[in-house]
Amino acid sequence: MHEVTQKVMDHVRQVDPGQVEFIQAVTSFMNSIDKLIEDIPQLVYHKVLDRVVEPERVVMFRVPWFDDDGQLQLNRGFRVQMNSAIGPYKGGLRLHPSVNLSILKFLAFEQTFKNSLTGLPMGGGKGGSDFNPKGKSDGEVMRFCQSFMTELSRHIGEDTDVPAGDIGVGGREIGYMFGQYKRMNNKFVGILTGKGMSYGGSYIRPEATGYGLVYLCAAMLEAQGKTYDGKTCLVSGSGNVAQYTTEKLNQMGAKVISMSDSSGVLIDPSGIDEKKLAYVKTLKNVRRGRIAEYAQQYKEATYIPHNGQRDYNPLWEVKADYAFPSATQNEINAKDARNLVANGIQLIGEGANMPTTLEADDIFTDAGVLQAPSKAANAGGVAVSGLEMSQNSGRLQWSAQTVDQQLQGIMKNIYVSIDAAAEKYSTKNNFIDGANIAGFLKVSEAMIAQGYV
Numbered sequence: 001m002h003e004v005t006q007k008v009m010d011h012v013r014q015v016d017p018g019q020v021e022f023i024q025a026v027t028s029f030m031n032s033i034d035k036l037i038e039d040i041p042q043l044v045y046h047k048v049l050d051r052v053v054e055p056e057r058v059v060m061f062r063v064p065w066f067d068d069d070g071q072l073q074l075n076r077g078f079r080v081q082m083n084s085a086i087g088p089y090k091g092g093l094r095l096h097p098s099v100n101l102s103i104l105k106f107l108a109f110e111q112t113f114k115n116s117l118t119g120l121p122m123g124g125g126k127g128g129s130d131f132n133p134k135g136k137s138d139g140e141v142m143r144f145c146q147s148f149m150t151e152l153s154r155h156i157g158e159d160t161d162v163p164a165g166d167i168g169v170g171g172r173e174i175g176y177m178f179g180q181y182k183r184m185n186n187k188f189v190g191i192l193t194g195k196g197m198s199y200g201g202s203y204i205r206p207e208a209t210g211y212g213l214v215y216l217c218a219a220m221l222e223a224q225g226k227t228y229d230g231k232t233c234l235v236s237g238s239g240n241v242a243q244y245t246t247e248k249l250n251q252m253g254a255k256v257i258s259m260s261d262s263s264g265v266l267i268d269p270s271g272i273d274e275k276k277l278a279y280v281k282t283l284k285n286v287r288r289g290r291i292a293e294y295a296q297q298y299k300e301a302t303y304i305p306h307n308g309q310r311d312y313n314p315l316w317e318v319k320a321d322y323a324f325p326s327a328t329q330n331e332i333n334a335k336d337a338r339n340l341v342a343n344g345i346q347l348i349g350e351g352a353n354m355p356t357t358l359e360a361d362d363i364f365t366d367a368g369v370l371q372a373p374s375k376a377a378n379a380g381g382v383a384v385s386g387l388e389m390s391q392n393s394g395r396l397q398w399s400a401q402t403v404d405q406q407l408q409g410i411m412k413n414i415y416v417s418i419d420a421a422a423e424k425y426s427t428k429n430n431f432i433d434g435a436n437i438a439g440f441l442k443v444s445e446a447m448i449a450q451g452y453v
């Protein structure tokens with residue numbers, strides 16, 4: 001490693017030794033930036049790398065709320081405002097018991113370069129809470145969201161910081177938070193994206209992350225003379241990203257044979273077609289049930305309980321052409337990567353943020369597997385969030401067709417820019433390097449232009 005990147009890495013490890021996910025994200029980034037550092041001396045002179053790993057601001061607060069038994073409950077809330085060099089902070093809110101500062105800093109760091117890749121003027125941020133929505137009533141979720149927004153509202157604004165959804169935050173939670181902000185401020189403004197279509201949302205935002213993932217990987221496959229037609233695909237997760245990845249893969253002629261949730265893995269060799277996907281959407285978005293129920297409904301499917309008790313995930317043992325991890329970080333470890341490679345996997349399209357460990361990345365690179373890294377591959381969600389902000393500013397609502405066309409154009413442009421950066425600074429088809437470098441170049445230029453802030 002170059003001495004400059006090494007020094008920044010040493011500092012990050014020294015000041016926050018317990019922030020393992022953040023250190024992982026910074027390590028992957030620095031490994032790529034290493035290849036650029038000699039070419040751009042200003043990066044060193046202006047200490048851009050030292051500054052880019054430090055959040056501009058972190059807000060941490062207490063969230064009190066009453067459960068249905070009238071008992072007071074407490075959670076911890078956060079907003080990491082990572083980088084505003086190219087626009088207002090932008091990034092999702094995660095509600096999951098595992099949420100901590102390390103996870104939110106890694107997500108906000110990744111978001112900064114992802115947002116840059118979209119070509120839209122958005123900085124990077126991320127937030128959330130260790131609140132667990134699983135098993136909570138609508139009333140409990142509403143009271144939590146109202147209390148969370150009561151504090152968060154001081155720190156966000158339509159030109160300052162615009163949160164959206166992530167794990168555990170979908171249309172229901174965005175609605176409750178938006179309502180509370182409006183009530184407190186007496187202002188109807190676009191302070192959140194992912195809103196419902198009846199109150200300022202954008203068409204295609206629910207679909208955008210999954211659809212964008214499939215569009216970006218289509219461009220990557222096309223360059224190799226490949227398509228989705230007749231290909232067998234693994235998808236993990238069964239939430240927003242997994243559902244719309246599956247929908248678009250089906251539309252493009254592929255067969256999706258798996259989904260999962262935090263309790264287990266579902267394998268359906270006959271394919272999760274449109275009808276079965278509609279069942280999953282109702283199961284997960286309306287009834288909020290477990291994916292195990294699918295195997296009771298459709299006897300051709302097999303359910304394998306798995307909640308981290310093994311040192312590998314049985315989903316990645318299944319033979320397929322392409323894999324789309326769309327659940328959570330580090331869901332593919334070295335053993336999983338070896339299983340996928342042994343079965344001849346050709347493409348890893350990352351719907352989840354940082355779904356692969358650093359060791360898994362090396363295994364895919366060595367095996368010549370095409371890897372579409374999350375910064376680029378799942379950028380469609382935030383891209384359409386950016387389009388939602390534009391629509392809100394203009395007090396307009398564009399048609400689904402208009403937004404989908406823009407999304408396709410943005411994902412194609414992302415492919416072109418990460419491909420060019422990989423070729424110029426690294427090796428052809430190293431899209432991890434390509435995405436890190438292409439995303440960083442614009443952010444660093446803006447940071448240098450704006451002085452030492």
Ligand SMILES: NC(=O)C1=CN([C@@H]2O[C@H](COP(=O)(O)OP(=O)(O)OC[C@H]3O[C@@H](n4cnc5c(N)ncnc54)[C@H](O)[C@@H]3O)[C@@H](O)[C@H]2O)C=CC1
Nearest residue numbers: 166167168209237238239240241261262327352353378381
């Ligand atoms: N919603 C969006 O627009 C975007 C989401 N992402 C990323 O995509 C991933 C999935 O997010 P969403 O689909 O929005 O969330 P979601 O809450 O709709 O679904 C999350 C899914 O992952 C599963 N999951 C969560 N933790 C798990 C664990 N420890 N083991 C196995 N499965 C687990 C859940 O059971 C659920 O099926 C996350 O990494 C998120 O950061 C990335 C870009 C945008």
Ligand SMILES: O=C(O)CCC(=O)C(=O)O
Nearest residue numbers: 091092164166381382385
């Ligand atoms: O739509 C957004 O603002 C954020 C989406 C997000 O959280 C992500 O890209 O990881």
